[in-house]
Amino acid sequence: MRAADGGCGGPLRRRGAAAAARRAAAPAVARLIGRAAPPTGAPRAAAPAARLAPARPRPRAPARPRPLPPPRAAADDDGAGGGEVYEVAESGDDVWASIQLPVTMSSAEGQQVEYLVLDTDGALAEPAVESYMQRLQAERGAEAAAEAEAGRGGGGGDGWALDPTLLKRMAAVRDAERGLIVQELMYLLCIKRLKDEGLTIATDLGDATATGGAAAAARGGEPRLDSGKDSMGRRMEALMPLVSLPVADSVLGYVGATVTNGMRALTRDTPLSIDRVQAARLYAGMLEFGYFSRSLEAECVRQGVSVGADSEVMVRVADSLPEDDLKRMCQVQTADGWYTAVRHVGGLFGLRPNPGLSFDSAVLPYADLRATISDIVVESSEQIAEHYSPPGTADELARAAKRKQERGWNVDASEATPVLPEADLVAFSVGGFSSLLVEAAVLGCLLWDVERRVQNEFGYALESRSAREEHVGGS
Helix, strand or coil, X not given: CCHHHCXXXXXXXXXXHHHHHHHHXXXXXXXXXXXXXXXXXXXXXXXXXXXXXXXXXXXXXXXXXXXXXXXXXXXXXXXXXXXXXXXXXXXXXXXXXXXXXXXXXXXHHHHHHHHHHHHXXXXXXXXXXXXXXXXXXXXXXXXXXXXXXXXXXXXXXXXXXXXXHHHHHHHHHHHHHHHHHXXXXXXXXXXXXXXXXXXXXXXXXXXXXXXXXXXXXXHCCCCCCCCHXXXXXXXXXXXXXXXXXXXXXXXXXXXXXXXXXXXXXXXXXXXXXXXXXXXXXXXXXXXXXXXXXHHHHHHHHHCCXXXXXXXXXXXXXXXXXXXXXXXXXXXXXXXXXXXXHHHHHHHHHCCCCCHHHHCCCCCCCCHHHHCXXXXXXXXXXXXXXXXXXXXXXXXXXXXXXXXXXXXXXXXXXXXXXXXCCECCEEEEEHHHHHHHHHHHHHHHHHHHHHHHHHHHHCCCCCCEHHHHHHHHCCC
């Protein structure tokens, strides 16, 4: 997915194939959880104990492009980076049912819960997730007991000596499969929280690429010259149902400092070209900061400190904490929580999957996100060009090397490899990118909440991030 494919209509475009696939999964969902999904709009009630017949999927109109609405009044319209898109996208079931999530659900459990979240009112989604989590935890306990039993009785002969090793390998494979299911379910719980509030976030780079020029022309008059911080503030205001006032203030201060430092002289509609990997790492860094802010708020509550209406108290509490505690709070704590975030970021920015997944399903899904960043430096197009080879350089070198080989010359591999990589840039407006960073921080807050729900309410013990990194060597 590339920025050039976008426009400002990402959430408004119907993805008919994805919605149809989820609707086709409806009978399987009903069979698996033994309950029929209530019709959209029906009041939520406790799930009946009796097993009901599978419900028929809700009929939908044929998939077709949804036209963009007219711009809002100039007094409210931010006109930048998908501003109108965000306002229109807050329409609940219909918008979410038309969206292709950046994380593809590969497990049966993930596909079934995706249907419940996106194509129904979501009343059965959380009971289904709880049931899956409890089943997976029971599986894990049974495997641990079997491994312990084999270890106690497997020391007799050569045939038995391999049994514990084989059991450990089989358990590792199954544990990775469980981890994938858990990550997909955690991600869908975040999406459900957004949908319950009638909100959405960018799920395609096209959602944040459009500049405000077309909207300004439609309004008439001079284009507004506010900065990315204005678009950022409006986006946070829309997402306020998901976070508290002090957390929102903390996020705006931190993201605003990044936007101000890197883009001080740029207006909201200024187009930006940013290296794809660096943009993804910055987005991931902002997600981690949102996670940290929510964690810090919880620490204030634990200490009995009233956080008030801004982040000032949170900052004082952070100053009083030991450095090791702050470092720990600045990272997503669980491996499955972090992998959930990485899958979203990598899918959103179209990063290349980790080649290590072909032989170890426990490695980080996108190797480019082993590091995150919290700031960027804006350079002119001439300075950016110095870091990359001109477009088509690799193809030209390959053709030249092939011609030499056809003439019988020896060609070294370096002759076909550019000294500098070719540019892989994504395009945003300042306002659009500012809004995108706010969304990342809010998603980090949601992820913190989901981690606690999975462990405290659903009873699934999440593996720590440090333990997973020790297993896979940090990859």
